[in-house]
Amino acid sequence: MRKPDLSTRIAVTGAGIICSIGRNKAEVWSSIVESRAGIRKMTAFPGETFPTDLAAEALADLAGELPIGKREAKRLSRTDLLAVIAAKEALEQANGAPIARAIVSTGTSTGGLLEGEQYYFGRLVRGRRREPASRVLQQPTSAPSDAVARVFNLGGGVISNATACASAGAAIGMAADFLRSRHADVALAGGSDALCRLTYSGFNVLQAVDPEPCSPFGATRKGITLGEGSGYLVLERWDDAVTRGATILAELCGYGASCDAHHPTAPIEDGRGAEAAMRGALAEARLGALGEAGLATVDYVNAHGTGTLLNDSAETKAIISAVGAGVPVSSSKSYFGHTLGASGAIEAVVTVLALQHQIAPPTLRLGTAADDCSLDYIPHTPRPMAMANVLSNTFGFGGSNVSLAFRRVL
Amino acid sequence: MSRIPITGIGVIAPGAIGVEAFRAQLAAGQTTIAEVERFDTAGLSAHKAALVTDFRPKEFIAPMKMRRMNVLSRLGVAAAKLAIEDCGGTLEHDTGVSVGTAFGPVQTSVEYMQEYVAKGAALAPPQLFAESVANAPGSHIAIEWGLRGFNITITQRESSVLAAAMFASSQLLKNNVRAALIGGVEEANEMLFSVLDRIGALAHANGNADEAARPFDRRRNGLVLGEAGAMLVAGGGTRKPYGYLSGFGMARDTSASISDWGTDPTAVANAMRAAIEDAELSLPDIDAIYASANGSVRGDALEQRAIESLFTRVPPVVATKGIFGEYAAGGGLQLAAALIALDEQKLHASPGFEEGELPVTRETRDAQLRHVLVNTLSAGGGVVCAVVSREAA
Numbered sequence: 001m002r003k004p005d006l007s008t009r010i011a012v013t014g015a016g017i018i019c020s021i022g023r024n025k026a027e028v029w030s031s032i033v034e035s036r037a038g039i040r041k042m043t044a045f046p047g048e049t050f051p052t053d054l055a056a057e058a059l060a061d062l063a064g065e066l067p068i069g070k071r072e073a074k075r076l077s078r079t080d081l082l083a084v085i086a087a088k089e090a091l092e093q094a095n096g097a098p099i100a101r102a103i104v105s106t107g108t109s110t111g112g113l114l115e116g117e118q119y120y121f122g123r124l125v126r127g128r129r130r131e132p133a134s135r136v137l138q139q140p141t142s143a144p145s146d147a148v149a150r151v152f153n154l155g156g157g158v159i160s161n162a163t164a165c166a167s168a169g170a171a172i173g174m175a176a177d178f179l180r181s182r183h184a185d186v187a188l189a190g191g192s193d194a195l196c197r198l199t200y201s202g203f204n205v206l207q208a209v210d211p212e213p214c215s216p217f218g219a220t221r222k223g224i225t226l227g228e229g230s231g232y233l234v235l236e237r238w239d240d241a242v243t244r245g246a247t248i249l250a251e252l253c254g255y256g257a258s259c260d261a262h263h264p265t266a267p268i269e270d271g272r273g274a275e276a277a278m279r280g281a282l283a284e285a286r287l288g289a290l291g292e293a294g295l296a297t298v299d300y301v302n303a304h305g306t307g308t309l310l311n312d313s314a315e316t317k318a319i320i321s322a323v324g325a326g327v328p329v330s331s332s333k334s335y336f337g338h339t340l341g342a343s344g345a346i347e348a349v350v351t352v353l354a355l356q357h358q359i360a361p362p363t364l365r366l367g368t369a370a371d372d373c374s375l376d377y378i379p380h381t382p383r384p385m386a387m388a389n390v391l392s393n394t395f396g397f398g399g400s401n402v403s404l405a406f407r408r409v410l
Numbered sequence: 411m412s413r414i415p416i417t418g419i420g421v422i423a424p425g426a427i428g429v430e431a432f433r434a435q436l437a438a439g440q441t442t443i444a445e446v447e448r449f450d451t452a453g454l455s456a457h458k459a460a461l462v463t464d465f466r467p468k469e470f471i472a473p474m475k476m477r478r479m480n481v482l483s484r485l486g487v488a489a490a491k492l493a494i495e496d497c498g499g500t501l502e503h504d505t506g507v508s509v510g511t512a513f514g515p516v517q518t519s520v521e522y523m524q525e526y527v528a529k530g531a532a533l534a535p536p537q538l539f540a541e542s543v544a545n546a547p548g549s550h551i552a553i554e555w556g557l558r559g560f561n562i563t564i565t566q567r568e569s570s571v572l573a574a575a576m577f578a579s580s581q582l583l584k585n586n587v588r589a590a591l592i593g594g595v596e597e598a599n600e601m602l603f604s605v606l607d608r609i610g611a612l613a614h615a616n617g618n619a620d621e622a623a624r625p626f627d628r629r630r631n632g633l634v635l636g637e638a639g640a641m642l643v644a645g646g647g648t649r650k651p652y653g654y655l656s657g658f659g660m661a662r663d664t665s666a667s668i669s670d671w672g673t674d675p676t677a678v679a680n681a682m683r684a685a686i687e688d689a690e691l692s693l694p695d696i697d698a699i700y701a702s703a704n705g706s707v708r709g710d711a712l713e714q715r716a717i718e719s720l721f722t723r724v725p726p727v728v729a730t731k732g733i734f735g736e737y738a739a740g741g742g743l744q745l746a747a748a749l750i751a752l753d754e755q756k757l758h759a760s761p762g763f764e765e766g767e768l769p770v771t772r773e774t775r776d777a778q779l780r781h782v783l784v785n786t787l788s789a790g791g792g793v794v795c796a797v798v799s800r801e802a803a
Contacts, residue, residue, distance in 0.1 A: 001412050001657050001688055003583030051532045075668065103660065109543060111565075113519065120523050120601075129453055133608035137669045140513055141544060141565040146668045146790035155677060157660030158792040159573050162514060162544035162565040170562050177580045183658060183688070198522055201531040202539030257586075259507065259561035261552040264478065265540045276558065280586065397540065398549025400561045 004180035006284060009238035010252040013097055016089030017349040018082055019229030019336040020056035023065055024089050029353050032361045033382050037335045039213040039225050044195050052209045055195055056227030056337030058082060068151055077112030077138035080147035083192035086230035087148045090188060094234035096244055103156035103184040104145045105175040107167025107191035109341030111141035114196035144192045156184050162341070167191055169344025169394030169402030172233060173255035179237055190232030190345035199340065200226055206265065214307035215365040216331035217316070217373040221307045227337025231345035233352070250352045251407040254287070256280020260399025266310050267395060271318030277401035278322035278391060285405035287389050290324025298323045299387040300360050302351040304395045305331025306338050313372040315393065320375070328385065330378040334364035344394035348404055351392040355408045359384050413654035413802055414579050418497025418643030419746050420489040424460040424636065424734055428492055435733065436747055439759025439774045442734055443623060443634050449600035456612035458621050459598050460636035460735035478537060479550055480518045482511065482595045485639025486547030487554055490591055494555070497647025505646065506559035506587040507548045508578035510570030510594040510740035514544035517599040547595050559587035567788035568702060570594055571741035572796050576658040582645045589646025594740025598637040606635060613705050624762040625703035625729030626710050626770050633704040636735020640742030642749070653752035656781070657691070657797040659684025663712070666791025671709040678716035678793050682783060685795040695781050696725050698757055700748040702785040703729040704736040705762065709787055714768055726777070727770045732762030741786050745796070748782045752800045755779055
């Protein structure tokens with residue numbers, strides 16, 4: 001069996017994104033540099049009685065962004081449609097990549113749960129024999145990968161990752177390893193998740209939702225703001241990308257994964273699981289902690305930074321241990337909320353954009369950092385700075401942790 | 411060449427708790443498919459499934475922990491416990507967990523929505539929400555044994571466990587972990603059963619034919635839903651390996667719709683060929699195929715055409731899903747059966763098959779097996795194939 005060859009460099013040759021602050025990379029980056037968040041009163045579920053009422057919703061009507069007709073779109077879930085939109089932008093940018101052989105590796109937490117809920121309510125009213133079952137066909141979490149592969153005629157294989165909020169980060173790391181082992185020639189890797197009642201209610205009953213727009217690492221933080229969206233990267237082996245003359249956006253140079261093995265929903269307080277994931281990514285990328293002799297260091301960390309008391313405290317400790325106390329850190333969830341299974345991909349796209357523009361996104365609404373959050377969190381406004389190597393963190397329920405390392409292309 | 415040893419198998423299957431019971435079940439070659447009593451099938455076309463009915467989770471899990479787990483998590487933790495016991499050793503903290511499940515916690519989501527409707531969005535039980543994520547079983551397994559390596563859950567329908575095994579193998583070969591628990595969980599429930607029935611996916615009585623899973627048989631008319639938990643210990647343990655994971659291949663049939671199998675056998679053949687090449691073998695080295703076939707009209711026809719197009723001489727084909735249904739442990743039982751075949755040097759029977767074109771086994775028999783090809787074709791077009799081998803090299 002071929003093993004992943006770590007000397008094989010992985011090039012990012014395409015990126016696509018849709019979330020509450022934009023329908024594509026240009027809009028998202030414009031929102032970021034203008035410090036414009038996409039968190040508002042939720043419109044998706046009128047009449048429901050949730051304890052909180054904010055969300056970071058993507059465009060309500062996605063029809064205008066889709067490369068498919070209404071009839072085909074009707075068969076897909078909202079999570080699928082978000083995925084198709086982000087995938088389209090990524091594939092267009094990677095123009096010329098041999099996408100017919102591309103694998104699709106997608107992370108999602110909810111899949112078509114929104115449509116599953118609608119089916120469930122329909123069954124309550126009409127009974128199981130009368131409610132059309134076709135509406136629930138897109139509920140499986142395999143559907144976003146299948147839908148993207150179907151729409152763009154991709155034949156390399158499909159893999160769906162449902163590792164809660166770490167799903168998309170894991171999907172990207174997995175795709176990179178399959179490229180390194182030559183089980184795939186090109187990969188479309190990312191994640192997608194739409195808001196649904198179950199997750200909105202669920203995080204509320206866990207008392208993990210901030211009634212105000214989330215303020216990661218802040219002294220007054222009370223939890224997350226739920227969001228939705230999708231992000232994809234096109235990944236190719238570096239030499240293949242160079243040979244075909246592709247424009248390389250960044251190098252995906254490291255992937256680390258770990259588990260806290262601590263609690264079904266809460267991170268371990270000392271952050272050792274997150275630290276292990278970051279150390280894994282650093283080792284693959286041949287990077288060291290700040291001040292470590294002989295190795296390049298990390299210039300910026302795009303944190304998981306959810307805004308919950310436990311995550312932000314544990315992640316801060318993990319970053320200090322793995323990278324060092326001086327590294328600039330920010331949470332882009334302050335712009336577009338926690339997009340759950342898609343977050344690893346959406347934030348990976350933002351991280352690649354940050355490397356390209358040499359501007360670190362800020363943490364919005366960070367008045368005073370909490371006592372247990374002692375890093376440089378880049379408050380309020382973007383920071384132009386030199387960045388060669390950066391990390392993007394994604395952690396999830398069950399203590400699953402993923403960290404991705406990206407390197408600037410000169 | 412690098413191969414991954416499998417030293418432990420844990421199974422919670424219909425009619426078989428533990429690997430020895432599973433061996434006996436496979437040897438007997440009897441189906442475990444029976445009338446469904448767990449939920450009401452009145453008004454549906456199908457009435458049978460392969461269900462786990464004699465699983466007592468408290469024999470495996472402490473009561474306090476068990477209360478925090480849904481059925482999938484209980485199946486996963488119990489199967490992991492059996493696998494670890496079977497491997498004859500203990501697992502170090504740097505062990506990864508890679509779980510596959512075709513549909514995940516559908517029943518837990520249904521129960522959450524029942525509470526949501528009854529009590530309101532603000533008062534549904536948080537414990538149900540915590541278990542509504544597909545990776546809850548993998549999380550509980552990690553917590554139970556303190557396993558801090560990667561922890562990942564794959565949901566690629568019928569291919570879930572092979573994809574999970576493929577990923578775990580890549581991490582073992584990278585030396586990111588010393589060992590891995592690889593496996594799957596699946597629960598049959600009323601919601602899944604009725605939806606599959608409504609879309610015409612399930613086998614049903616038809617004319618003179620009873621309701622049954624008939625993989626590759628001319629009279630087949632659908633799959634039978636199964637459930638199980640199955641976990642394998644890879645790369646650790648002291649037991650003589652059952653066999654080795656030696657190659658993987660994947661592809662996607664671009665003629666497939668998003669929820670059905672396609673009609674072009676090329677991708678399936680390509681995935682089989684890729685797995686064989688990854689194992690550094692050639693077609694004549696394959697001594698048997700543990701097929702994906704589940705009794706579906708389109709899926710089985712596609713796999714048959716792919717096998718016929720690839721192999722000049724088709725090796726014996728074993729279709730295990732007549733024994734324990736489709737989605738059993740996310741495909742984990744099929745992989746476990748192939749490894750047991752290598753260990754025992756026996757090919758298993760394919761109950762439900764009576765008449766068809768492929769050389770499908772009709773009864774369990776001795777065979778010289780060096781390398782077995784395991785196929786999984788998922789609705790939606792995904793294909794993952796694996797080669798499992800008897801020897802380390």
